[in-house]
Amino acid sequence: MLRKRAKILGVKYKLLLGFIIIVAFLLRFVSLGVNPPSLSWDEVAWGYNAYSLGLDGRDEFGRFLPLDYLESFGDFKPPVYAYTDILPIKAFGLNEFSVRFPSAFFGGLTVILAYFLTKEIFYSSKDKKLYALCASLLLAISPWHIMLSRAAFEANVSTFFIVLGVYLFLYSMRRKYWFLTLSFASFIVSLYTFNTARIVSPLLVLTLLFFFRKQIIQHKKEFFIASIIGAILIIPFAKFAPSQAASLRFKEVNIFSDPGPVETSNLEIKNDNGSLISKFIHNRRLIYSVDYLTHYFDNLNPSFLFIKGDGNPKFSTQDVGELFLWELPFFIAGLIFLLRRKEGSWWVVPLWLILGIIPAATARETPHALRIETTLPTFQIITGLGFANFILNPKFKKFIIPALFLLIFNLVYFLHGYIFHYPREFSGEWQYGYKDSINYVEKVKENYSGINITEDLGRPYIYYLFYTKYDPKVFRKEAMVKRDAFGFVEVQSFNKYHFYKDLGLINDKHSLYIDVPGKVPPSANIVKTFYRLNGEPSLVAYEK
Numbered sequence: 001m002l003r004k005r006a007k008i009l010g011v012k013y014k015l016l017l018g019f020i021i022i023v024a025f026l027l028r029f030v031s032l033g034v035n036p037p038s039l040s041w042d043e044v045a046w047g048y049n050a051y052s053l054g055l056d057g058r059d060e061f062g063r064f065l066p067l068d069y070l071e072s073f074g075d076f077k078p079p080v081y082a083y084t085d086i087l088p089i090k091a092f093g094l095n096e097f098s099v100r101f102p103s104a105f106f107g108g109l110t111v112i113l114a115y116f117l118t119k120e121i122f123y124s125s126k127d128k129k130l131y132a133l134c135a136s137l138l139l140a141i142s143p144w145h146i147m148l149s150r151a152a153f154e155a156n157v158s159t160f161f162i163v164l165g166v167y168l169f170l171y172s173m174r175r176k177y178w179f180l181t182l183s184f185a186s187f188i189v190s191l192y193t194f195n196t197a198r199i200v201s202p203l204l205v206l207t208l209l210f211f212f213r214k215q216i217i218q219h220k221k222e223f224f225i226a227s228i229i230g231a232i233l234i235i236p237f238a239k240f241a242p243s244q245a246a247s248l249r250f251k252e253v254n255i256f257s258d259p260g261p262v263e264t265s266n267l268e269i270k271n272d273n274g275s276l277i278s279k280f281i282h283n284r285r286l287i288y289s290v291d292y293l294t295h296y297f298d299n300l301n302p303s304f305l306f307i308k309g310d311g312n313p314k315f316s317t318q319d320v321g322e323l324f325l326w327e328l329p330f331f332i333a334g335l336i337f338l339l340r341r342k343e344g345s346w347w348v349v350p351l352w353l354i355l356g357i358i359p360a361a362t363a364r365e366t367p368h369a370l371r372i373e374t375t376l377p378t379f380q381i382i383t384g385l386g387f388a389n390f391i392l393n394p395k396f397k398k399f400i401i402p403a404l405f406l407l408i409f410n411l412v413y414f415l416h417g418y419i420f421h422y423p424r425e426f427s428g429e430w431q432y433g434y435k436d437s438i439n440y441v442e443k444v445k446e447n448y449s450g451i452n453i454t455e456d457l458g459r460p461y462i463y464y465l466f467y468t469k470y471d472p473k474v475f476r477k478e479a480m481v482k483r484d485a486f487g488f489v490e491v492q493s494f495n496k497y498h499f500y501k502d503l504g505l506i507n508d509k510h511s512l513y514i515d516v517p518g519k520v521p522p523s524a525n526i527v528k529t530f531y532r533l534n535g536e537p538s539l540v541a542y543e544k
Contacts, residue, residue: 013129017115017136024111024140027415028104028149033097036151037423037533038430040314041459043152044466045072047099050085052472060465061489062476067192068240073459074488080193081154094469099152106160107149111140113160114377117167118384123174125343127388134384134391139377141407143414144322147315148373155373158194161186162201162374166208166352170345173212177222184230191237198241199359200374207351254362255291296361302328304367305379313426315369317417322369324410326403327383334386353378424533433530433538434463437514440528440541442468445496449510452498456516457539461491461499470494513542 039047049060049070058064059082061071069076081102088101118132125131139145148156168183187205190197209216216223298304306325309316316322323331338346356375360368390396390403434457441451453460465475479494492499500506503515513524517537520526524542532538 013133016133020115020133020137020140021108021112025104025108027141027146028107031419032100032104032150033095035419035423036314036430037427038432038435039096039099039463039466040151040430041073041462043099044459044462045070045077046081046085046152046154047089047094048462048466048472049082050089050099051094051466051469053082054086054090055472058472058476060472060475061481067236071489072462078154078158078192078194078198080189081152081157084157085152094466100150103152103154103156104149106157107145110145110156110160110163110377111136113163113167114139114380117163117170117377118381120167120170120174120344121346121348121381122344122385125341127392128344130388130391131381131385134388135377135381136384138327138380138384138387141411142323142376142380143309143317143320143418144315144369144373145376147317147418148370151314153370153373155194155196155370158190158197159373159376161190161193162197162204163377165190165201166204166348169205169208169212170348172222173215177215177219180219180222181226181229184226185233188230188233188237191234194374196359196371196374198237200356203355203358204352207355208348211345211347255295255364256288256362292361295363295366296357298366299357299360299368299372301367310367310369312369313422313429317414317422319417320410320414323379323383324407324414326406326410327379330386330390331379331383332386333389334382334384337385337389338382349378349381353382427533428536428538431457431463432532433457434460435467436530437528437539437541438464438467440530441512441514444512448496448512450498450508450512451496452500452503452506452508452511452513454503454515454519454539455499455501456519460514461494461497464497465494507544509544511544513544514539515542516540 045060049072052058052060053065059066059070059079063071066079068079070079070082071077084102084106085099088098092098092101115132115136118135119128122128122131145156165183165186168179168186172179172183184205187201190201304310304321305323306321306328308318309321311318335350338349353375356378357372360366360371363371387403391400445451453464464470465472475494480492482490482492484490498506498511502519503513504519504521506513512527517529517540520540520542521544524544526540526542528541529537530539530541
């Protein structure tokens with residue numbers, strides 16, 4: 001009888017997991033090519049570099065099968081996303097859907113992994129399957145994860161490899177120690193995928209090794225082989241890591257590059273006549289430490305997590321938190337259950353959450369949903385734990401249906417806003433207008449000696465390469481490229497296309513101009529205006 005009941009429950013869990021997986025992939029793939037409403041310049045760069053690699057094995061600027069970085073707008077990006085995009089572009093062509101395919105695909109896979117990871121973490125609990133289903137469901141419908149899965153964010157692919165690395169590590173410690181090699185390999189792939197992972201992944205590995213040190217000592221052979229293979233895989237990154245290019249992005253965005261705290265420190269010490277206590281209280285290191293902690297806890301701000309979300313519309317609809325408001329009480333309850341019961345390898349969850357925010361707190365812009373995506377799915381695991389125990393408690397049986405109704409209401413509210421309002425309200429945030437203007441330019445370019453394009457909308461050259469499917473070999477030969485001492489790259493022209501910061505300085509009556517509306521000369525002959533989805537003009541084509 002017990003075996004029969006267990007079998008029935010097993011079938012139900014499989015059906016529920018199957019339903020969750022279907023929902024996860026639908027929410028990530030339906031209308032993927034049209035919402036978000038346009039491609040950001042980073043997305044276009046991923047797509048064109050993947051297109052180029054798929055043609056001759058070289059990136060945009062001609063480096064053969066780069067493993068350390070892709071050069072893009074002076075940002076030296078880890079290259080894995082471009083490689084994962086080669087096959088989708090081969091299959092579906094160079095378009096919005098194919099560029100976003102890897103993020104949506106790995107996002108769906110992460111939902112599946114969340115189920116198996118949660119089961120592995122709480123292996124000693126009789127309710128581990130319910131915990132796992134709840135965590136997987138919450139990640140499947142998470143506004144945070146859905147939005148990051150629907151654009152070509154390399155962070156989303158990196159999250160998959162981090163989750164896979166943690167799962168394989170835990171699996172190897174309880175079952176097959178040879179899986180440790182696969183775990184190490186997965187963590188290393190994450191290093192080649194997203195900059196934040198270059199800090200979070202090593203911290204997670206060190207933490208896991210510390211807590212499982214006894215098992216590691218008992219299985220030296222497996223650990224040694226995994227370490228050797230890991231060391232080989234990390235060689236390209238190890239060579240690149242000490243370079244100026246590797247730290248360029250960090251120097252640009254981190255709080256420690258801000259001279260303000262140093263100036264404040266010096267001024268306060270001077271005002272106190274250089275006293276010893278003043279040197280201690282106003283020490284710049286103390287000021288930077290306080291600043292760092294402030295930025296760290298910004299990422300745990302309840303308003304950010306449960307009400308408004310990230311201030312950047314690329315990561316949030318602006319009226320729903322990164323997590324649903326419905327999740328707040330269950331998150332708190334789940335945290336209490338986690339710390340009280342201490343089931344299985346429970347400590348992985350809070351430590352992972354804490355470690356995942358460490359690199360993001362060094363940035364000036366906080367909170368930042370993209371930079372702390374490495375914490376997922378810890379929020380969903382904690383919340384799922386709270387919700388599962390709510391379901392299991394007989395006292396709350398009559399509240400289960402109302403709770404599920406509220407969850408569905410939260411999801412429907414988010415999806416309604418995302419599908420019907422978000423594209424119209426925020427098309428400008430996604431550089432909407434480039435595609436329409438380029439399609440027009442391609443029809444009329446033979447009528448002009450040159451096409452002069454503003455850089456005010458951001459990185460126009462890569463859009464022209466992408467939407468014209470320009471031959472990378474030809475581009476490399478004819479492009480006028482300028483690099484400054486800091487490593488920033490600027491493409492000034494190729495073919496008939498010329499890119500300028502200020503078109504007002506150019507006076508060629510035989511060229512077509514593409515500029516933002518506010519900079520069109522009063523005497524210009526406007527031939528075409530391109531609009532955002534809210535009806536506001538985005539770009540203007542004119543003649544002088």
